Amino acid sequence: MRSVSLILALVCVGMETQEEGSPATTNVRGAGYPQIGKDGRITFWLKALEAQRVELQPGGDDNGLGRGPIAMNRGEDGTWSVTTPAAVPGFHYYWFLVDGVAVNDPGSETFFGWGRQTSGIEVPDPEGTFYEIRDVPHGAVRAHWYWSPVMNEWRRAFVYTPPDYDVSIESRYPVLYLQHGAGEDERGWSSQGRANFIMDNLIAEGACRPMIVVMDRGYAQQGREENRFGEVLLGELIPSIDGAFRTRADREHRAMAGLSMGGAQTLQIALMNRDVFSHIGVFSAPLRGFDTEGAYGGVFRDAERFNDRVALLWLGAGTEEPRIHGPLKAAHEALKGAGIESVFVESEGTSHEWQTWRRALRDFVPRLFREE
């Protein structure tokens, strides 16, 4: 009887594992965990023989993995695991707390967020094909290095060039400057955000014009000094891009957008430099004290002039980030009241996370450079 039970037990374990799901696509090669079940539940796993306490810490309290820290259970072999409820689709940062110390998951790729390299997991979305790699022509993401006299350093930006860039060698392209959020960097939009695949898919569908997308680091400061990113962008990055790539180097063919901190930077930089940018995208920017009179040098006071000059002012947020969504929607309403044309687009069911911003990019980009 005992051996029969053992065999049954083994069969059941095998079956359970199979039913439980598949390693996440964000796992490193060969890592079995984290594992995502067909029901969307995720099993996390860590070996920590001597630990007294191991917890799963989602990045933030509205992260789609649930509120943390989430206690993990010790197995007899000194491994720890936990299975979450069904997770929200999209990309979520996480780490483990091993006796209080933040530890990346050795089974996962890392992503620059929270000011450091952090584990992340991609939870599949049935409606997520727009950011998946598909069998369409692919543009390139290139590391572009430029010297910054302002910062006295070499800086790296990533530049997406559309699929026909190397073929249509006489063509010139409009440019979108696309910024990440706080604690992230120039890698965010292509790595976590999958901006290049979103662009490839939109271009393949004919849904947007082929364009160049420039993703730089939104920090230009030493220690606690003021952030001089605006100076770097306007005086150094844009000339460097216009020198190195076949751009259409005028305001009509230049857009700026950003998420969270990058959205606030976009408002500040693009609204104050309307001779440089004509299209503006503000994804989940935290607004405080927005008023249509005084804000941004009083740019909203003359609605007719603004509407004539700014081809697009796009505002958007997820419905599950109320402290961001509310003020942004209110700003949109106030702008409307002042006669300023803007659009407000919300992402249903998503929070202050990349899923909101992938959707924002998908909605924003087809509206760009449509004027001719």
Place this chain on the structure above:
Amino acid sequence: MRSVSLILALVCVGMETQEEGSPATTNVRGAGYPQIGKDGRITFWLKALEAQRVELQPGGDDNGLGRGPIAMNRGEDGTWSVTTPAAVPGFHYYWFLVDGVAVNDPGSETFFGWGRQTSGIEVPDPEGTFYEIRDVPHGAVRAHWYWSPVMNEWRRAFVYTPPDYDVSIESRYPVLYLQHGAGEDERGWSSQGRANFIMDNLIAEGACRPMIVVMDRGYAQQGREENRFGEVLLGELIPSIDGAFRTRADREHRAMAGLSMGGAQTLQIALMNRDVFSHIGVFSAPLRGFDTEGAYGGVFRDAERFNDRVALLWLGAGTEEPRIHGPLKAAHEALKGAGIESVFVESEGTSHEWQTWRRALRDFVPRLFREE
């Protein structure tokens, strides 16, 4: 007296910190540690309030940080630190062991090595300007995606295009296929290896011909299946590169090189496919049972034919990796005895680490595609 001592202590701490050196260039933005002193000693630091034991673990036993694990000392505030002896210049993987659990340093960038994302530190080398970013024209490193029917997956390779690639739009370029070592991936050569800066600097000096460098992932296997990378490279990657880039798509203008596991793959793939490759570079490959009679389908039996066909067979290793250096040098001698032309280049004072392979690339690349 007590307050005077306290003030003196604070002053001394401040001075000591200043004298101790600078944050490593591999640190994340704003992280003070690890810190490299002018004397080459490195101070590592981690906050782990509840830990019983914290150690520094260099990646490997011949890593330039010393042999680990190295005990770290607990301060009264629950932070742990240790200062190493002067470290060997170059790039070293490391991690912390917190009560036995491998933990990345939150102050450091991560690099894919050891089969996972791992902390790494760049120790400056006075003779390292050849791999630093300099004020010369820069090529681009592009992510190139291609579909692999063999693996039924999209694969990513990184492709270096030389600085004049976008300007000399009629030019076609020779191609070097450049492979990483075990536990690393397609990011290794540009991230840890700085291959793009090495190429930029060599091209700027006129020391080598402008060329394209393709860096792919040397793994093409599911679970414990056989590695089918050779199949992928020959049947899928090369046609994809020749289709997407302005290459000179013949054997005379195609080279292959690799480090460690990638060197063994280079020997296997390039020597067995001399109709595809004409130049071969073997950096620190582990050799076992090399014989000039039977090896690689007996390719070394006809020296005259080999020398006529293979334009370059380059072998090299660091002097501080004796188990690799010895057999490779012996192979070179045996080849010489058999009338086979090869070169053997050693890297003085370096081990099975990226410093050896940066130097190898610097020596290898100027010897390529010189025949016309």
